[in-house]
Amino acid sequence: MSTFKAPKGTYDLIPPYSAKYLAVRDAIAAPLRKAGYGYIETPGFEDVNLFARGVGESTDIVTKEMFTLTTKGGTNLALRPEGTASVLRAALEASLHKKGNLPVKLWYSGSYYRYERPQAGRYRHFSQVGAEAIGAEDPALDAELIILADQAYRALGLRNFRILLNSLGDKECRPVYREALQAFLRGLDLDEETVRRAEINPLRVLDDKRPEVQKQLVGAPLLRDYLCDACKAYHEEVRALITAAGVAFEDDEKLVRGLDYYTRTTFEFVHGGLGSQSAVGGGGRYDGLSEMIGGPALPSVGWALGVDRTVLALEAEGIELDIPPATSVFAVALGEAKPVLFALVTELRKAGVAADISYGGKGLKGAMKDANRSGARFAVIAGDRDLAEGVVQLKDMESGDQSPVALADVVEVLRGKLA
Structure with missing residues (x-):
């Protein structure tokens, strides 16, 4: 056993369980690719002020949860706690909004970091797939993204999830509401930190999950x-x-996403099998974020879906994904047959067949154990006598049937059987 362990609140993805994560990422990305979203990847850390300005200085993410560091040159950086600000920064830096028709459609996948109390469904390191449509103010874009997320979840087989929908208004009407909400909050018995938050961004108080706060919010405007x-x-x-697309949703008048940059459309995907950490993803419109981080006016909308929480949702519903085995053919070399079967495995891989071979000079019994563990459908077995006759033994690992096949034909035979 190693002297070291993964840091608290993080996890390692290890085969075969990691195959679920890859399958979920692919399933979420598939509808986006078909809808014109191109892949973008950003650094794991950014200037700390990118998140302070964009996410919001009054948010828990910025005040309590960011992992920050200072470089030897004195630059203050933060491990990215979310994806939108980084993606928008990258799009602006590359002037993508000037290079073609708007909106710029982007999708991404990666790890994000927040210093939180670890619990089931909430980690300090977590994985998300996200999508952003930058540079256009159009209700059809908001609807498109919600529909694409719904398609991704349904393609995975999920059914026990709900879509919550609300509008947060814009710079014209939200200030009036802000004043009314602040007046209401000033009459409550709130702790000092919550009072401070109410003065900076009162909508954040509505997002407070503590029962003692929620109880006082009854009757809030x-x-x-x-x-x-x-x-x-x-x-x-x-x-x-x-509605016209056949996607069911629920109007949630109290839905407030935990980031300051949202305007107008806001939505959340929640799952009934995850307990208190029921949100599996969400997003909304953020028309002023570009200006907050020094860019031009670029109305935009996007979402992020949690890969780890989606995996938990699949497990809660008892859904087993149809994940093909990592290996379809496993070669077992006896005697002096290793170089020949090694070359055969290489040829199979070039032909698009997932193939592997037993390493370490094991005998027939040990090598066949490797073949069983690999999950391969077929085993190719050969020793000196087989090669002298120009054949290999092809074994069906499901039925146990075994028969000789000409070495020259084995690639085409296997491709036919696996088709």
């Missing part, structure tokens, strides 16, 4: 009653487009 006509019309169009 609702944003829907303060939406301007433009925001109401925008939200109704989003709702109509989602």
